[in-house]
Amino acid sequence: MYSERVLSGMRPTGSLHLGHYHGALKNWVKLQSEHECFFFVADWHALTTSYDDPSIIAKSTWDMVIDWLAAGVDPSQATLFIQSRVPEHAELHLLLSMITPLSWLERVPTYKDQIEKLSHKDLGTYGFLGYPLMQSADILIYRAMFVPVGEDQIPHIEITREIARRYNHIYGREPGFEEKAEAAVKKMGSKKARLYDELRTRYLQDGDEEALESARALLADTQNLSIGDRERLFGYLENKGKVILVEPQALLTEASRMPGLDGQKMSKSYGNGIFLxxxxxxxxxxxxxxxxxxxxxxxxxxxxxxxxxxxxxxxxxxxxxxxxxxxxxxxxxxxxxxxxxxxxxxxxxxxxxxxxxxxxxxLDDPTLVKSIVADGCERARAIAQETMRDVREAMGLGYA
CATH class of the missing domain: 1.10.240.10 (Tyrosyl-Transfer RNA Synthetase)
Incomplete structure (x- = not known):
């Protein structure tokens, strides 16, 4: 169920160090047994700052995926894929760019921070300005509910939530929405329908947040609803339109306590790391x-x-x-x-x-890694295509 999905990715920087393990991978290994997890190689993101030297991306990608597997990420429990092998990411990024105010991108804290840190590079590009929007597309296309991040990444989740909210507000009001939502309630069965109506009333009349969460959990557990009906009922709960894109939540991860060999944070750029x-x-x-x-x-x-x-x-x-x-x-x-x-x-x-x-x-048989990633790309793309069908239809691009 997409409401329980977790999505996370890494830029392909090659072999990973123990800071990556303690800061992210250890948590991925835990999450994969608790949620439906999607972990991806953010190779397009690598081009936002390293567009002038793409030669290292392919080798870095395979080295990094092997490190994920070495750390205990299990392809039978999680979906591993490469961003650029799912071109729907780029399509959603393009369509979201039509509705995203420029000021939202310019205010992302890491934008100015990176411009200063990487002042030796020419980063006056649309791709660099738009990378937070690409990150949002990465999350929204899988309708992921949870994104594991450190505190410094919370602004990226907030802008993703704002973009999803804006998109749903503009495109989620389909003709006859209330009638379709009420018909969908009846499909839940009399007992669940009655409970849904009670919880919705408690939330709308009294602002009862617990009732809202209970109603969402009820929808997540109801098996006999189509995806379209489920999305309508998520929106109907709050008197909003159909929820086409899910607003994700930040899953705050503990800051890594892994220091480098010199006492600073372990980092490749500091040359103070120990590799996995x-x-x-x-x-x-x-x-x-x-x-x-x-x-x-x-x-x-x-x-x-x-x-x-x-x-x-x-x-x-x-x-x-x-x-x-x-x-x-x-x-x-x-x-x-x-x-x-x-x-x-x-x-x-x-x-x-x-x-x-x-x-x-x-290492003995590199085709195993490529096979795992190929399978993961296929699974990821099937979900991305499903989302894009809904997105196109809502924006008048369905041409059915």
Missing amino acids: REDPAAVTKKVRGMPTDPARVRRTDPGSPDKCPVWQLHQVYTDRDTHDWVQSGCRSAGIGCLECKQPVIDGILAEQQPMFERAQQY
């Missing part, structure tokens, strides 16, 4: 070479874990007993920095081991 499938010897070398508390010049000098990037990694990879050992040993100079780093190394290697094992079959 990095060679164990390279991981060991990187962690052993991490900077520590500057006060510990000699082995016998006491230090403070709070001033050491290694301590941040302990908070991710080791248990409370080890934390106590570090706090006591560092402050008393009872342990050396290399001793302190070893449990972190052990924790990272233990986390990576199953990733290597899951990835191996795809």
Whole structure:
């Protein structure tokens, strides 16, 4: 049922690091067992800032998908696909651009932020200005209810909700809407129809938000309604028109606690990352070479874990007993920095081991990955085409 769908995507940046795992992929693995999940490679989005060097996109895409699979994303539970293989994304983006005020795009916080951060690039393009609208099309075309995001991405969900609301307001008032909605209520069966009417009345007369949520849940559980009737009844609940595009909700994810090797946020651009499938010897070398508390010049000098990037990694990879050992040993100079780093190394290697094992079959036979993505693209496109039929019809482009 589309009301329970989750959608998320990533730009193809190649091999992923542990910050991606703790910030997104770990959550994807959890969500796939709870919801109908769609995870996509945002390759068109990659062109908004890297249009001058598209040569890396294809290889980066396959490397990234293998990392998703290595992290535990399961193609039997989630749909994995590539954005550009579902051209309906572009069609919806175009049609939504007809009704989206320019000022809505210019006020998106990340627009000005990225313009400043990437001042060395020529980003005075329509594609860059319009990428939040493309993001909205990515979500709305699957009628996804939930989008897992960090706090910094909430404005993108808000603009998506506004665009869906504006679209439904302009195009959702079909002729005879009330009569069609009332006929749809009767199809629910007398008991459910009576409950729907009671909940709708409580919401419209008293503003009872719990009644609204209960009515939505009732619609989601009613199996004998067509998609069109279900959309009418979602709109009828609030005295709106037919809900053609669903307003998504932000599924707020915990900020990643994964620091980089220098204590800053782990990022490719900082060169401070450890990759999901990095060679164990390279991981060991990187962690052993991490900077520590500057006060510990000699082995016998006491230090403070709070001033050491290694301590941040302990908070991710080791248990409370080890934390106590570090706090006591560092402050008393009872342990050396290399001793302190070893449990972190052990924790990272233990986390990576199953990733290597899951990835191996795809490295041995790359056609497996392409087959998974091809199947995912086919499933995603079938849903996208269904949405676009409704969108075109509402905008007078059905030509039936």
